Amino acid sequence: MILRAQEIRKRFESRWVLRSASLTLESGECVLLQGANGSGKTTFAQILATLLTADRGSLEIDGSPPEMNRRAARRAIGFASHRPLLYPGLTPLENLAFFGRLADVPDAAPRAGALLDRFGLSTFARTPMERFSRGMLQRVALTRALLPNPRLLILDEPYAGLDDEGSGTLNALLAEAKGRGAGMLLIAHERERAGALVTRRLLMRDGAVEPSP
Amino acid sequence: MTLLDVAVKDLRLHARDARFLATLLLFSASVVLILSVAFGPIFREPEGEAAATLWAALFFAGVLGLTRSLDLEGESGGGDAVRLTGADPYAIFLGKTLANFALLATVFALVLPIASIFFDVGDLRTLPTLLGVAALALLGYAAWGTLFAALARGLKARELLLSVLLFPSLVPLWIGAVKCTHSLWASGSIDPVRDWIKVMAVADVLGLALAAFLYELIQEASE
Numbered sequence A: 001m002i003l004r005a006q007e008i009r010k011r012f013e014s015r016w017v018l019r020s021a022s023l024t025l026e027s028g029e030c031v032l033l034q035g036a037n038g039s040g041k042t043t044f045a046q047i048l049a050t051l052l053t054a055d056r057g058s059l060e061i062d063g064s065p066p067e068m069n070r071r072a073a074r075r076a077i078g079f080a081s082h083r084p085l086l087y088p089g090l091t092p093l094e095n096l097a098f099f100g101r102l103a104d105v106p107d108a109a110p111r112a113g114a115l116l117d118r119f120g121l122s123t124f125a126r127t128p129m130e131r132f133s134r135g136m137l138q139r140v141a142l143t144r145a146l147l148p149n150p151r152l153l154i155l156d157e158p159y160a161g162l163d164d165e166g167s168g169t170l171n172a173l174l175a176e177a178k179g180r181g182a183g184m185l186l187i188a189h190e191r192e193r194a195g196a197l198v199t200r201r202l203l204m205r206d207g208a209v210e211p212s213p
Numbered sequence B: 001m002t003l004l005d006v007a008v009k010d011l012r013l014h015a016r017d018a019r020f021l022a023t024l025l026l027f028s029a030s031v032v033l034i035l036s037v038a039f040g041p042i043f044r045e046p047e048g049e050a051a052a053t054l055w056a057a058l059f060f061a062g063v064l065g066l067t068r069s070l071d072l073e074g075e076s077g078g079g080d081a082v083r084l085t086g087a088d089p090y091a092i093f094l095g096k097t098l099a100n101f102a103l104l105a106t107v108f109a110l111v112l113p114i115a116s117i118f119f120d121v122g123d124l125r126t127l128p129t130l131l132g133v134a135a136l137a138l139l140g141y142a143a144w145g146t147l148f149a150a151l152a153r154g155l156k157a158r159e160l161l162l163s164v165l166l167f168p169s170l171v172p173l174w175i176g177a178v179k180c181t182h183s184l185w186a187s188g189s190i191d192p193v194r195d196w197i198k199v200m201a202v203a204d205v206l207g208l209a210l211a212a213f214l215y216e217l218i219q220e221a222s223e
Helices: A041-048 A070-075 A092-102 A108-118 A134-146 A164-179 A191-197 B002-016 B018-039 B046-074 B078-084 B089-119 B124-152 B158-187 B191-221
Strands: A003-012 A015-025 A030-035 A056-061 A077-080 A152-156 A183-187 A200-205 A208-211
Touching: A003 A041, A015 A030, A015 A041, A015 A056, A015 A183, A030 A041, A030 A191, A041 A152, A041 A183, A070 A077, A077 A134, A092 A108, A092 A134, A092 B002, A092 B078, A108 A134, A108 A164, A134 A152, A134 A164, A164 A183, A164 A191, A183 A191, B002 B018, B002 B046, B002 B089, B018 B046, B018 B089, B046 B078, B046 B089, B046 B124, B046 B158, B089 B124, B089 B191, B124 B158, B124 B191, B158 B191
Parallel strands: A015 A208, A030 A183, A030 A200, A077 A152, A152 A183
Antiparallel strands: A003 A015, A003 A056, A200 A208
8 A cells, every 4th residue: 555644634723624534545546536625635635745744643655654764755755736846947857857866866857858748848848937837837847746756646736727738648647657556646626637547536525535426 | 966956956046036136236235335435434443344344244145145045945835845855854954055155155255345445454365364264154154044044934924033043143153253354354363363263163063063953853844
């Protein structure tokens, strides 16, 4: 099991955002998590990605709590969220080569170039991203998440800003990752865009995860 | 190598932000100019007044630089992405410290000749010693500043907290820097105030050592 989260609770000031959120994810599984705005999906994703700490509950990545070996846990995860998690003053290639080197990804720059090419961004690979559109930023952000070939992908609204071509490329890349045995959690409103990738659907309601009807 | 990668990334971002660089350099030069006009045109003790002016300009420029460095990590989540790489937090700290040091050294290189000309102080013979004193002071500033910038990250009043934390921590470094610069320009030697070099070295080592224990904790706790 690549991911196990049990009874995660999280409070911001006096408001409980997550009341009892649990999720397990096997290798090669693709789970689609849906839910209304403000239901706690993004907070849950950030806790699973180890960027936020839960107030209560337990989290295991590859069978161990991430605090036991934070470096290994984080290197197993590919995460994309509402924010691009990039430096807009750098070019896509500079960003990806930088993050790739920090994560010890072998051949980070050529691999980044190949992924950007698949997303149709090779012409803009050396252009600072300050004036990129939402869709272009999203493509680079997804490339960053996919760059190290992570065993666990947590993608929060991965289709936001993408056109049909971009969504198709993303689905093809996710299918390849799934074929390699990666487990993935997709948080998306549009269940159609994830298409045949999804093996299980869940719903976040009132800070808890339940099977989707 | 994480340290160099982080330093190069920060410096590249600073170099591409012309507005930030222009603000930083013009601000520093203006502080020197205004204080030289305030103290002059007939200086009572130009060496002391110039030393105080130089290091006051560097202190305020440093706060600007650190605030910008902090914003770079927060504005599009780049800092979170760095954490997600699993890279050694202390190497990240050292890389950021190196970049902040280089930025402060650039400001110093601009402000020093302006202060020398306006106050008519200094000579080339004392320059190597002065550069050594500056290296000690600016390294400590960069180390403590990077540590406190990480602490202030994510807070609404981060600029205020950064200044409040920095001021008392930098007192020994800045007194040392002013006294050594004053002594160098007045007598051509730092022998009368040599003990301040030891104080500055201790402050540097303390800042770098504390970060080895605290930087990761601060990064993880600030979320």
